[in-house]
Amino acid sequence: xxxxxxxxxxxxxxxxxxxxxxxxxxxxxxxxxxxxxxxxxxxxxxxxxxxxxxxxxxxxxxxxxxxxxxxxxxxxxxxxxxxxxxxxxxxxxxxxxxxxxxxxxxxxxxxxxxxxxxxxxxxxxxxxxxxxxxxxxxxxxxxxxxxxxxxxxxxxxxxxxxxxxxxxxxxxxxxxxxxxxxxxxxxxxxxxxxxxxxxxxxxxxxxxxxxxxxxxxxxxxxxxxxxxxxxxxxxxxxxxxxxxxxxxxxxxxxxxxxxxxxxxxxxxxxxxxxxxxxxxxxxxxxxxxxxxxxxxxxxxxxxxxxxxxxxxxxxxxxxxxxxxxxxxxxxxxxxxxxxxxxxxxxxxxxxxxxxxxxxxxxxxxxxxxxxxxxxxxxxxxxxxxxxxxxxxxxxxxxxxxxxxxxxxxxxxxxxxxxxxxxxxxxxxxxxxxxxxxxxxxxxxxxxxxxxxxxxxxxxxxxxxxxxxxxxxxxxxxxxxxxxxxxxxxxxxxxxxxxxxxxxxxxxxxxxxxxxxxxxxxxxxxxxxxxx
Amino acid sequence: xxxxxxxxxxxxxxxxxxxxxxxxxxxxxxxxxxxxxxxxxxxxxxxxxxxxxxxxxxxxxxxxxxxxxxxxxxxxxxxxxxxxxxxxxxxxxxxxxxxxxxxxxxxxxxxxxxxxxxxxxxxxxxxxxxxxxxxxxxxxxxxxxxxxxxxxxxxxxxxxxxxxxxxxxxxxxxxxxxxxxxxxxxxxxxxxxxxxxxxxxxxxxxxxxxxxxxxxxxxxxxxxxxxxxxxxxxxxxxxxxxxxxxxxxxxxxxxxxxxxxxxxxxxxxxxxxxxxxxxxxxxxxxxxxxx
Numbered sequence: 069x070x071x072x073x074x075x076x077x078x079x080x081x082x083x084x085x086x087x088x089x090x091x092x093x094x095x096x097x098x099x100x101x102x103x104x105x106x107x108x109x110x111x112x113x114x115x116x117x118x119x120x121x122x123x124x125x126x127x128x129x130x131x132x133x134x135x136x137x138x139x140x141x142x143x144x145x146x147x148x149x150x151x152x153x154x155x156x157x158x159x160x161x162x163x164x165x166x167x168x169x170x171x172x173x174x175x176x177x178x179x180x181x182x183x184x185x186x187x188x189x190x191x192x193x194x195x196x197x198x199x200x201x202x203x204x205x206x207x208x209x210x211x212x213x214x215x216x217x218x219x220x221x222x223x224x225x226x227x228x229x230x231x232x233x234x235x236x237x238x239x240x241x242x243x244x245x246x247x248x249x250x251x252x253x254x255x256x257x258x259x260x261x262x263x264x265x266x267x268x269x270x271x272x273x274x275x276x277x278x279x280x281x282x283x284x285x286x287x288x289x290x291x292x293x294x295x296x297x298x299x300x301x302x303x304x305x306x307x308x309x310x311x312x313x314x315x316x317x318x319x320x321x322x323x324x325x326x327x328x329x330x331x332x333x334x335x336x337x338x339x340x341x342x343x344x345x346x347x348x349x350x351x352x353x354x355x356x357x358x359x360x361x362x363x364x365x366x367x368x369x370x371x372x373x374x375x376x377x378x379x380x381x382x383x384x385x386x387x388x389x390x391x392x393x394x395x396x397x398x399x400x401x402x403x404x405x406x407x408x409x410x411x412x413x414x415x416x417x418x419x420x421x422x423x424x425x426x427x428x429x430x431x432x433x434x435x436x437x438x439x440x441x442x443x444x445x446x447x448x449x450x451x452x453x454x455x456x457x458x459x460x461x462x463x464x465x466x467x468x469x470x471x472x473x474x475x476x477x478x479x480x481x482x483x484x485x486x487x488x489x490x491x492x493x494x495x496x497x498x499x500x501x502x503x504x505x506x507x508x509x510x511x512x513x514x515x516x517x518x519x520x521x522x523x524x525x526x527x528x529x530x531x532x533x534x535x536x537x538x539x540x541x542x543x544x545x546x547x548x549x550x551x552x553x554x555x556x557x558x559x560x561x562x563x564x565x566x567x568x569x570x571x572x573x574x575x576x577x578x579x580x581x582x583x584x585x586x587x588x589x590x591x592x593x594x595x596x597x598x599x
Numbered sequence: 600x601x602x603x604x605x606x607x608x609x610x611x612x613x614x615x616x617x618x619x620x621x622x623x624x625x626x627x628x629x630x631x632x633x634x635x636x637x638x639x640x641x642x643x644x645x646x647x648x649x650x651x652x653x654x655x656x657x658x659x660x661x662x663x664x665x666x667x668x669x670x671x672x673x674x675x676x677x678x679x680x681x682x683x684x685x686x687x688x689x690x691x692x693x694x695x696x697x698x699x700x701x702x703x704x705x706x707x708x709x710x711x712x713x714x715x716x717x718x719x720x721x722x723x724x725x726x727x728x729x730x731x732x733x734x735x736x737x738x739x740x741x742x743x744x745x746x747x748x749x750x751x752x753x754x755x756x757x758x759x760x761x762x763x764x765x766x767x768x769x770x771x772x773x774x775x776x777x778x779x780x781x782x783x784x785x786x787x788x789x790x791x792x793x794x795x796x797x798x799x800x801x802x803x804x805x806x807x808x809x810x811x812x813x814x815x816x817x818x819x820x821x822x823x824x825x826x827x828x829x830x831x832x833x834x835x836x837x838x839x840x841x842x843x844x845x846x847x848x849x850x851x852x853x854x855x856x857x858x859x860x861x862x863x864x865x866x867x868x869x870x871x872x873x874x875x876x877x878x879x880x881x882x883x884x885x886x887x888x889x890x
Contacts, residue, residue: 088618096618178615180682187622194630198637226641233633240629243693251685255678256613285693289700296830299640301820303744304704307724310740310823312712319700380721590615 086589095190098182099589100167101484103189107164108477110192112553114156115470117200119546121149126508126542132529142525143211144203150214151231154331155238156196158465161473162334163188163245166273168484170249172580173267175258175598177590180251188244195237202227202234213523215320216291218305218313222298229299232291239284246280249273258579260598264355267578271358272337275365279326279333282369287323290316314379321372329368332464333361335432335472336403339425342479343407345576346422347414353406360399360406367396377448386445393443397436404433417574420494424475427467427502435463438513453523456516462509467502474501474552481559482566486586489559493551500548507541614679616669621662628654663848670865671857680864687868691875694838698879701834705827705886709736712823716741739822749815750824753888756807760800761884764839767796768877771846771870781860783853790850793873797843804836831887838876845869 087093087102097103124145128135137145167185171178179185202209207225210216216231224231253274257266266274293304294316303309305316336357344351351357373381373389381389407429416422438460442448451457474497482488511534516522520531527535566585569575579596580587632651639645669675675683717734718725725732729741737750751757771793777785808829811817819829849869852858858866 092618095623096620098616098618177613180613181686182616183619183622184686186619187625190623190626191629194626198630198633226637229637229640230634233637237629237633243690247686247689247693250689251682254685255681281689281693282696285697286700286703289697289704293701293704293826293830296819296826301818302826302830303740303820303823304708304826306740306744307712307716307728308740308742309744309826310713310716310738311708311826312715315704315707315712318707319703322700322703380723382720595612 097186097189098178100171100179100182100185100591101587101589103179103182103185104164104167104169105484106189107160107167107192110189111157111161111164111473112556114152114160114196116549116553118149118152118157119549121145121152122542123546125149126539128525129527129535130539131536132527132532134526137525139525140208140211143213143523144209146523147210147213148199148203151199151234152196153465154214154327155235155242156192156199158331158469158473159242160192162273162276162331162469163242163249165269165334165338165473165476165480166245166249169480169580170252170270170273171256171591172483172583172587173270173578174253174256174261175579175592175596176252176256177592179248180256181248184244185248188241188248191237191241191244195234195241198230198237199234202230205230215317215324216294217320218294218297218316221294222305229295232295235291236288239288242280242284246277246284249277250281253277258592258595258598264358265598267337268340268351268354268357268361269334269337272333272340272361275361276330276333279330279365279368283323283326283330286319287327290319290323293319314376317376317379318373321375322369324375325372326365326368328461328464329364331469332432333364335428335469336361338472338476338479339407339428341576341578342421342425342475343410343429345479345571345574346417346419346425347411348416348574349410349414350577351406352409352412353402356402357406360402363399364396367392367399371396374443374445374448377445378452390443390445394440397440400436404429404436419478419571420489420491420498421475421479423495423498423502424471424478427498428471428475431467431471431502431505432464435460435465435468438463451516453521454516455512455520455522458522459509459512459516462512466509467505471501477552477556480580481556482570483580483585483587485560485563486566486584487559487563488566488570489555489563493555497548497551497555500551501545504541504545504548508538508545509541511535511538511541612676612678614674614676616674619662619665621658621665624654625658625662628658667852667857667865680862683864683868687871691871694875695879698831698834698882701827701831702882702886705831708823708827713738737824739824743822745818745821745825746816748817748821748825750817750828751807751811751815751888753884756803757884757888760803760807761880763796763800763803764877764880767793767800768874770796771873775866775870778853778858778863778866779860787850787853790846790853794843794846794850797839797846797873801836801840801843804832804839828887831883835876835879835883838879842869842873842876845872 087099088096093102094106097106124137125142128137128142167179170176205226207227209227210221210224210231212221212224221228253266253270293302296302297304297306303311305311305313307313340351340357371389371393373385374393377386377389438456442451442457442460478489478494515531515534515538518531520527568584569581570585579598582596583591628651631654632648635645635647635649635651639648713734713736715721716724716729716732718732732741737748739745739748770789774786774789774793777783777789817828818825846869849866852865
């Protein structure tokens with residue numbers, strides 16, 4: 069049937085013959101590459117906006133005493149910075165990568181549900197408009213931290229419902245994006261691509277998408293309860309009415325801990341693609357990597373109360389959540405071991421994506437170890453709500469998740485644009501980022517262990533030196549990212565042409581390298597056969 | 600079959616739809632709705648909210664109309680049908696998790712917060728804040744928010760409602776079998792019965808709410824019992840209403856001759872959704888009304 073139609077323009081079974089002209093191409097987009105690009109650009113914009121807020125925070129903390137802003141605004145900055153970075157920068161970046169790469173990697177013409185794909189992207193600019201507008205309404209933006217704990221968050225002024233509805237829209241967007249990813253992977257793989265032949269990026273996203281669908285509705289429920297407690301007289305989090313503010317923490321972290329893995333599992337996938345390429349060896353222990361990812365996802369549902377050791381949980385609860393949390397070190401250890409073993413006796417080369425992946429391997433592991441420290445209930449009583457926690461999650465999120473996004477960008481940008489990026493500038497970006505991210509966050513471990521609390525605009529003079537160092541690292545790290553932006557823009561606009569395989573000397577593995585650079589509009593018009 | 604479709608979707612190929620303006624209309628509509636809801640909550644003006652809702656309704660009407668036309672004209676092939684099925688299943692799973700948050704809140708309030716407030720385990724709240732509070736369930740908390748109240752006994756109207764929803768689960772299954780055997784008459788009658796039972800449920804539920812508010816002093820603000828009771832049954836009632844509207848739509852489509860024994864994703868999606876609200880109700884009946 070299909071053979072007789074190969075000369076027909078309808079051979080791939082689509083109604084869609086190329087990009088529309090002008091703004092319609094973007095507003096009405098159904099093409100996975102266009103939507104993927106919009107996700108990535110949006111993510112970069114939010115990364116820079118959230119980053120600017122981080123600069124405000126570090127400027128205020130440069131010296132003890134109050135410098136530039138009042139404490140309420142400082143708290144708004146920490147809250148909105150976190151919400152922007154989690155929901156606006158990291159998650160959309162991975163969704164953008166998924167949009168671009170999953171159809172290319174499974175041999176599909178597009179995502180399974182292209183219109184829903186458009187819907188899930190275009191909800192985001194509106195959600196974040198709503199969130200950023202909270203900065204300008206009476207009472208200011210939410211200032212109780214991104215975790216939105218009651219009763220503190222219930223003191224927010226007019227911004228409160230805006231923040232809640234923004235979270236609802238982000239959640240709807242994430243759920244639709246995740247459904248699309250699962251359906252694409254389960255229904256649109258090329259003939260012969262069995263589950264255990266899928267690239268690891270596809271595997272990690274499949275599991276991430278499952279986590280998203282399981283927990284984003286729970287977050288929606290939690291913020292809905294906040295809304296009704298604030299405006300409609302319910303008592304979910306009000307002990308006088310028989311509720312409990314601690315209950316919010318349970319519901320929030322039932323979402324929150326899987327959310328942490330939502331932000332890191334696709335990063336594992338990216339690194340698992342890049343390290344084998346530049347080691348010129350297949351990934352060590354592919355099956356083990358898949359099972360480790362699944363194990364991490366399973367465990368993520370039974371560890372949430374390690375964020376709440378100081379709330380007065382019964383001892384049995386503390387023990388359970390301490391031990392279940394420590395179990396995560398096992399599958400994570402499998403991964404770190406396998407990445408290292410992949411490089412063992414490999415023929416390594418150090419292009420920018422590989423450098424970022426190696427940095428990921430070292431620095432994410434530091435973040436993992438500080439996580440293990442925090443998992444110990446007795447010592448967590450000392451670390452809780454200190455800068456140690458801030459240092460920990462920034463180590464897993466910045467040189468972890470964000471570095472993997474940068475690695476993925478350098479790795480696949482030539483495939484997307486057909487042009488090579490500037491390798492020298494990429495390496496400079498890498499070295500400056502890696503140095504300054506450590507100057508920025510490593511001292512925060514010392515501050516936290518010495519007892520400096522998080523989310524405060526002023527501090528005791530004993531913390532002055534390391535805060536100064538951290539702020540300088542922050543400013544330099546922020547400025548360094550302008551190199552990244554410049555490199556991307558100049559690569560999109562032109563440059564040395566990239567070959568189909570891009571990394572010819574490494575002969576990368578995977579279906580995306582069998583297509584031209586840039587790939588055709590409907591990636592695979594004819595499903596490729598996978599042996 | 601496949602031959603009739605070859606212009607659009609050759610067998611074994613995936614049909615990629617043309618671009619559509621509906622998703623961006625959806626994003627704008629939801630933004631107007633959310634922004635309007637914010638205004639309503641903050642300053643009391645609901646105009647923008649209702650404008651947003653009207654846009655959302657227009658969106659549903661337009662988007663579904665286009666998709667139904669595409670489906671009826673035979674654009675979608677088997678692979679697309681499978682995508683739709685998987686998409687609907689995962690959407691229902693997300694809904695299950697949304698209800699799970701509220702069931703979880705009910706569990707926590709009853710089995711953890713109440714005992715703590717009554718002095719079990721950590722004694723602090725009971726010995727310092729609310730001395731001699733003895734807890735129990737139903738409860739509106741140590742401050743007795745909302746005053747004395749009664750609860751709706753399980754084996755009165757809720758039991759009737761349970762029978763109604765269970766019966767509607769049977770009628771939609773009969774309708775489905777009739778569709779598969781191409782018995783259009785039975786299909787139409789039993790689909791009509793199903794949505795009538797759905798709307799009957801919603802009506803009875805609203806009389807129950809009226810009685811709770813007027814006669815029993817059971818309100819949304821009646822402490823944790825009122826919160827969990829009305830939020831759980833309220834979100835469920837909203838889903839039944841949406842489900843009954845969906846049933847009405849597929850009934851109208853059946854009347855127009857849509858669906859055939861092999862190809863009726865729209866019907867099945869609604870049926871799955873209906874079974875989902877049915878199962879949630881069983882959970883409500885057991886955990887909210889009965890136990």
